Amino acid sequence: MASLEEYTRGKSYRELVKIYRDIVDGKLVIEDPDPPSDYYSYLTRLDYSAWLWICAGLLVFTLVSIGLSDSSPVFAYARYILGTIFVLFLPGYLTIEALYPGDNELGDLERLALSIGLSLALVPLIGLVLNYTPWGIRLTPVLVSLTMYSAILAFTASYRKYMLLRKTVSRGLSKSRRK
Numbered sequence: 001m002a003s004l005e006e007y008t009r010g011k012s013y014r015e016l017v018k019i020y021r022d023i024v025d026g027k028l029v030i031e032d033p034d035p036p037s038d039y040y041s042y043l044t045r046l047d048y049s050a051w052l053w054i055c056a057g058l059l060v061f062t063l064v065s066i067g068l069s070d071s072s073p074v075f076a077y078a079r080y081i082l083g084t085i086f087v088l089f090l091p092g093y094l095t096i097e098a099l100y101p102g103d104n105e106l107g108d109l110e111r112l113a114l115s116i117g118l119s120l121a122l123v124p125l126i127g128l129v130l131n132y133t134p135w136g137i138r139l140t141p142v143l144v145s146l147t148m149y150s151a152i153l154a155f156t157a158s159y160r161k162y163m164l165l166r167k168t169v170s171r172g173l174s175k176s177r178r179k
Contacts, residue, residue: 035169042162051097052158055090059150062086063143090150091126092118097157101164122149 008016022028036042043049062085065078093115100106106114126145127137135141 035165036162039159039162042165043158048161048165049158052154055094055150055154058082058085058090059147063147066139066143086146086150087123088119089115090119091122091146091153092116092120094150094153094157095122098153098160101157101160 008019011019019028023030032047036045036048043052046053061078062082065075065082068075069079093111095118096106096111096114100111123146126149127142130137130141130145133141
């Protein structure tokens with residue numbers, strides 16, 4: 001088994017394009033020679049968990065921009081932009097990632113459309129539940145509930161992705177042992 005670097009070294013541009021097309025078509029499979037061995041190493045390797053840390057960063061920056069929006073107009077504009085992503089995209093995206101952890105289960109456009117649509121359905125439901133609590137529908141309870149929902153689903157999705165990776169790696173090991 002050769003590394004990708006060894007496999008592509010000395011190839012012409014046309015040969016590299018053919019290799020790329022073979023990878024996209026599934027004729028050639030690239031495997032990680034050193035996949036994460038546990039959930040902690042999965043979380044710390046950005047090649048696997050960058051999406052999780054980007055979502056966590058969006059959550060944190062949204063909360064910071066909301067907290068500082070009264071002090072400066074720059075933070076107010078950041079609040080509008082990040083708040084829109086926080087409400088209209090992130091809850092649905094994280095739900096889709098938790099429900100469909102495999103990369104080949106849905107296309108990128110399907111994930112985007114389902115994320116927006118699901119967010120438009122979930123956020124009002126969370127608001128409806130908040131309406132029947134003593135806190136009501138105000139900024140702080142909405143922030144807390146959407147942040148908790150998003151954080152729980154983010155780590156649920158990351159754990160499901162890790163388990164799927166582990167199953168794929170163990171299946172690959174059992175195939176290589178049979179040969």
